[in-house]
Amino acid sequence: MEISIEHLNQYYGKKQALRDVNLTISSGMFGLLGKNGAGKTTLMKVLSTLLKKSEGTVKVCGVPVEHAKEVRSMVGYLPQDFSMYGSMSAYEAMDYLGALSGLSKQERKERILPLLEKVNLDAQVKTKVKAMSGGMRRRLGIAQAILHDPKVLIVDEPTAGLDPEERVRFRNLLCETAQDRIVILSTHIVGDVEATCEHIGILDEGELIFNGTVGQLLSMTEGRVYSAEISKLELPKVQSMYPVTSMLAVGGSVTVRFISDVPPVFPAKLCRAGVEDAYLYLMHVEGGEL
Numbered sequence: 087m088e089i090s091i092e093h094l095n096q097y098y099g100k101k102q103a104l105r106d107v108n109l110t111i112s113s114g115m116f117g118l119l120g121k122n123g124a125g126k127t128t129l130m131k132v133l134s135t136l137l138k139k140s141e142g143t144v145k146v147c148g149v150p151v152e153h154a155k156e157v158r159s160m161v162g163y164l165p166q167d168f169s170m171y172g173s174m175s176a177y178e179a180m181d182y183l184g185a186l187s188g189l190s191k192q193e194r195k196e197r198i199l200p201l202l203e204k205v206n207l208d209a210q211v212k213t214k215v216k217a218m219s220g221g222m223r224r225r226l227g228i229a230q231a232i233l234h235d236p237k238v239l240i241v242d243e244p245t246a247g248l249d250p251e252e253r254v255r256f257r258n259l260l261c262e263t264a265q266d267r268i269v270i271l272s273t274h275i276v277g278d279v280e281a282t283c284e285h286i287g288i289l290d291e292g293e294l295i296f297n298g299t300v301g302q303l304l305s306m307t308e309g310r311v312y313s314a315e316i317s318k319l320e321l322p323k324v325q326s327m328y329p330v331t332s333m334l335a336v337g338g339s340v341t342v343r344f345i346s347d348v349p350p351v352f353p354a355k356l357c358r359a360g361v362e363d364a365y366l367y368l369m370h371v372e373g374g375e376l
């Protein structure tokens with residue numbers, strides 16, 4: 087079970103949204119990170135055949151994306167702007183979408199209730215979609231995306247707007263789903279990827295600037311992350327010298343966390359790198375700012 091992408095270029099008219107992307111994704115959770123406009127949605131749409139690729143080779147479990155019908159039967163997609171028929175109940179919406187994707191009445195009957203249970207919506211079977219919270223709707227989105235039991239599940243920016251509890255619940259659901267399939271989580275929220283994904287790809291202006299494990303990403307920043315307590319007055323100077331990854335102000339002083347290739351010129355403590363540090367470091371290196 088594998089997705090393989092070779093020399094993928096994608097254009098919207100003259101605008102190039104993906105630049106020579108080469109990537110192999112195996113089963114489990116894969117996190118695709120990148121800031122707004124990096125090309126994540128474009129890549130997800132090519133994989134789910136919603137967008138015809140411009141150039142390159144893209145195969146889902148050995149099948150080229152040109153064979154859209156076959157690929158669609160293997161892929162479930164939860165888009166960023168997912169919305170459902172508000173006046174239907176959770177069950178009715180699932181039943182309707184299942185019928186659209188070609189499942190028989192019997193298959194729908196067998197699958198829908200266990201799936202709603204799996205995504206923790208067994209108490210909402212008769213609840214109208216419009217009366218559900220954002221988190222419930224997202225979970226219903228996952229249930230509909232895996233209704234036809236796809237080998238690949240693609241989710242685009244799934245946790246935006248969720249409260250912390252719902253966010254954790256949703257992430258756990260994705261991890262469970264990834265036990266026997268490929269799950270691609272596309273997001274600009276580093277914490278979501280850090281908590282769930284072993285493999286990460288980072289897109290920047292259409293280019294894949296990192297592809298590897300969380301450990302490999304962290305090792306790029308190890309020995310370069312520092313923390314120091316400075317006065318508020320010194321903050322602008324420190325910010326102009328180093329990429330600051332976090333700061334905490336208490337009274338007149340600020341504890342800053344920042345990245346430097348060489349030991350800083352003022353007293354600072356070396357810290358263990360986190361994924362957020364590594365991500366920001368990579369973005370700065372790519373942007374030529376270090």
Ligand SMILES: Nc1ncnc2c1ncn2[C@@H]1O[C@H](COP(=O)(O)OP(=O)(O)OP(=O)(O)O)[C@@H](O)[C@H]1O
Nearest residue numbers: 098101103120121122123124125126127128129274
């Ligand atoms: N239909 C379109 N026509 C023209 N340009 C587009 C179109 N869709 C996307 N783009 C451009 O392609 C680039 C990549 O967009 P894409 O939506 O894939 O990025 P993204 O990483 O998913 O960002 P976001 O997190 O904001 O959705 C951006 O510069 C965007 O403006």
